[in-house]
Amino acid sequence: MKKIIPQAITLLLIFLIFGFFTYNANVNMSNRGMEFGYSFLKRAASFDIQFSLIEYSRESSYARAYLVGLLNTLLVAFSGIIFATILGLIFGIARLSKNLLIKEFAAFYVEFFRNLPLLLQLFFWYYAALRILPLPHETEGFHNFYITIKSLYTPSLVWENLSIFLYLIVFSIILIFLLKNYLKKIQEKHGKQFPILIISIVILLLVPSSAFLFGGSSFEIEYPVYKELSATSGTFIGGLAIPPEFIALFLALSLYTGTFIAENVRAGIEGISKGQKEAAASTGLNQKQILNLVVLPQALRIIIPPTTNQYLNLTKNSSLAAAIAYPDVVLVFAGTALMQTGRAIEIVSITMATYLSISLAISAFMNYYNKKVAITEK
Amino acid sequence: MFKYLKQLTSLVAMVAVLFTFTTETMAAKKSKTLKNTIKKDFVRCGVSQGLAGFSNADAAGNWEGVDVDVCRAVAAAVLGDANKVKYTPLSAKERFTALNAGQVDVLSRNTTWTLTRDADLNLTFVGVNFYDGQGFMVRKDSGMKSTADFKSGMSVCTNIGTTTELNLADFMAAKKIDYKLVGFEKADEARDTYGAGRCDAYTTDKSGLAAQRTVLSNPDDHIILPETISKEPLGPVVRQGDAVWEDIVRWSLNVMIEAEEYGVTSANADMMKSSENPSIRKITGAEPGMGEKLGLDNDWSLRIIKQVGNYGESYKRNIQDTGILPGSRGPNALWTQGGILYVPPLR
Numbered sequence: 001m002k003k004i005i006p007q008a009i010t011l012l013l014i015f016l017i018f019g020f021f022t023y024n025a026n027v028n029m030s031n032r033g034m035e036f037g038y039s040f041l042k043r044a045a046s047f048d049i050q051f052s053l054i055e056y057s058r059e060s061s062y063a064r065a066y067l068v069g070l071l072n073t074l075l076v077a078f079s080g081i082i083f084a085t086i087l088g089l090i091f092g093i094a095r096l097s098k099n100l101l102i103k104e105f106a107a108f109y110v111e112f113f114r115n116l117p118l119l120l121q122l123f124f125w126y127y128a129a130l131r132i133l134p135l136p137h138e139t140e141g142f143h144n145f146y147i148t149i150k151s152l153y154t155p156s157l158v159w160e161n162l163s164i165f166l167y168l169i170v171f172s173i174i175l176i177f178l179l180k181n182y183l184k185k186i187q188e189k190h191g192k193q194f195p196i197l198i199i200s201i202v203i204l205l206l207v208p209s210s211a212f213l214f215g216g217s218s219f220e221i222e223y224p225v226y227k228e229l230s231a232t233s234g235t236f237i238g239g240l241a242i243p244p245e246f247i248a249l250f251l252a253l254s255l256y257t258g259t260f261i262a263e264n265v266r267a268g269i270e271g272i273s274k275g276q277k278e279a280a281a282s283t284g285l286n287q288k289q290i291l292n293l294v295v296l297p298q299a300l301r302i303i304i305p306p307t308t309n310q311y312l313n314l315t316k317n318s319s320l321a322a323a324i325a326y327p328d329v330v331l332v333f334a335g336t337a338l339m340q341t342g343r344a345i346e347i348v349s350i351t352m353a354t355y356l357s358i359s360l361a362i363s364a365f366m367n368y369y370n371k372k373v374a375i376t377e378k
Numbered sequence: 379m380f381k382y383l384k385q386l387t388s389l390v391a392m393v394a395v396l397f398t399f400t401t402e403t404m405a406a407k408k409s410k411t412l413k414n415t416i417k418k419d420f421v422r423c424g425v426s427q428g429l430a431g432f433s434n435a436d437a438a439g440n441w442e443g444v445d446v447d448v449c450r451a452v453a454a455a456v457l458g459d460a461n462k463v464k465y466t467p468l469s470a471k472e473r474f475t476a477l478n479a480g481q482v483d484v485l486s487r488n489t490t491w492t493l494t495r496d497a498d499l500n501l502t503f504v505g506v507n508f509y510d511g512q513g514f515m516v517r518k519d520s521g522m523k524s525t526a527d528f529k530s531g532m533s534v535c536t537n538i539g540t541t542t543e544l545n546l547a548d549f550m551a552a553k554k555i556d557y558k559l560v561g562f563e564k565a566d567e568a569r570d571t572y573g574a575g576r577c578d579a580y581t582t583d584k585s586g587l588a589a590q591r592t593v594l595s596n597p598d599d600h601i602i603l604p605e606t607i608s609k610e611p612l613g614p615v616v617r618q619g620d621a622v623w624e625d626i627v628r629w630s631l632n633v634m635i636e637a638e639e640y641g642v643t644s645a646n647a648d649m650m651k652s653s654e655n656p657s658i659r660k661i662t663g664a665e666p667g668m669g670e671k672l673g674l675d676n677d678w679s680l681r682i683i684k685q686v687g688n689y690g691e692s693y694k695r696n697i698q699d700t701g702i703l704p705g706s707r708g709p710n711a712l713w714t715q716g717g718i719l720y721v722p723p724l725r
Contacts, residue, residue, distance in 0.1 A: 034478065034500060046544050046547060046548070047538075047543050047544055047547050047559075048543075048546070048547045048550070048557075048559045049559065050558050050559045050560055050561065051558075057551075058547040058548070058551060127570075131574045131576075135575050149574065149575050149576050150533060150575075150576060227529075227531055229520075229529045229531060229532050229578055230516075230520035230521055230522050230527060230529075230578065231519060231520055231521035232517060232519045232520045232521070233517070233520055233532075233575075233578050235531040235532065235533075237531060243558075244576065245560070322563060325560050325561055325562050325567075325571070327561070331538070331561070331563075335471065335538055335539060335563060336538045336539050336543065336561070338471065338539070339470060339471050339538070339539025339540070340494075340539060340544070341498075342474050342475070342478075342495075342498065342499040344475050
């Protein structure tokens, strides 16, 4: 009883506070004749978006425009997380290198990019670094890659029956997962070890490539071709065009977050005492086994929780896109759509719910992974 | 009989006094905004974050421009002093929310009058103080002479969240040009990105193009294409639901345009008071009764003209003499001089 009363009071207070805010907003909005509702999402957006992963035109609805912005946010967050993790792993390990040059270079990278404000770095990449690139008609190109101030133009793959290929990749991943569990059971029973890594690679290479032989999948390479727009400007048609807004945001986010992940990796590896490795060696494990069976499982426990935070930070920081015209959910939805409709409360609430959901999803996945690598006490 | 007459006249006088008293207070009473403005002793005015000629703060922090002059006129009319204005710089994104939330009472920020804004956002546009239209700026050496030279694959820099963005989408769709929009929240970012070569064209209202062109590193390298692709009537905005305040702002603007039409300037306003023309007598307050109807005193219009000037003076000072649009006034000339500036009569 004693425990319940304070909790009930707290709960009541929270209800009252939120109730007050809702009531206050309601009264003030009706006083000003503003209505509340989400029906505007069905109306035609009537503006264009620079860069979209799905089909979108000015006749699409506001809901569709939201989806375009959301996917652009996820794209830059996802690719940023991958690249930041790779950078973090490389530089985290490099900081422990015995080679002085590598070690100092890694230390310089971490200290330099970690200690400058992210917005400043973003401005540097977008307004300084990517501005000195040549115009499309001035560039020679490098093996069909053209780096220009307008975009990075690269060849792209034009697929036939891509879905069969993708299904086979999923299928082979499931196959590897099942096989791994089966081989582990055999190992536990009979003590026989299998080269799981090599088997996995072979499956991953062979099964999907059968799509080309039997499934009718194929692809052609499409090259960007120069098109003149006027006497002094041009563009490239065909292939893939990656806009500088994306590149700047991607570089700034991953270089910045990579430093924090590098420090997490270093802390994780240094957190394993020398005695652990020596003890493992004395039981007859080789170097690879020591790393895989003793050092990494323990280091990951130290690395993962703070790295989760960095993933969340990177995702939230991607909203700085609005400063450099990358059409993410903040620029497209909480920016353009808000200004065109004037529905501030509705749009901001949707945007907040969006970031909350993305963050919670990342947390949930990382917690699951953390539980998997945590030491299970028996 | 004479006894009664004396009583009758005093009664009539009393009723008349009472009547004028009540009409004055009625107007003031009906308008919460007017009451608050008088109490605060300054007009709360929403302006841009800096657009030369329209609303721009000089080095000393004094605001100037044709949009600023509307707020100064309201302050002169209501409070007797054109300097009693508190300016709030607002981004395109903030402006309507700031007005609706009561942060400002007049929004005079190069804002285009459209149906959606008028009806859907609970705003009231009180008039037009600048007739603008959207245009394009391109590099001179590109050889482009008109929008007919636009080709699919081009990129265009602009500001997001404005009518500009919607007009551009409509225009390009009609011309079947597949283009890339590079949209910024701030005008200077859009301009600099175009200047660096990221975009083939920069689009905004033509007055804005002219103002931004002067700031580019080599203004002569850029030209403004002849076409105007949209109507952009810019004007002051107030909140819906305060008819008295709405009228005060509307007629503060109208009186400036009316004064130009009848040749009343800040220099000759006092002299014009003795004019025989009834219209001029009404503008200068020599013939009383106009201010009363708005809940103001009789000299409201004279103060506007003397402290702010008529529309032509404001235009010359802010738009022509600053070199933004030094040439002819185009549609912003009076209807009597080949333009479309036409206001209802002040009577």
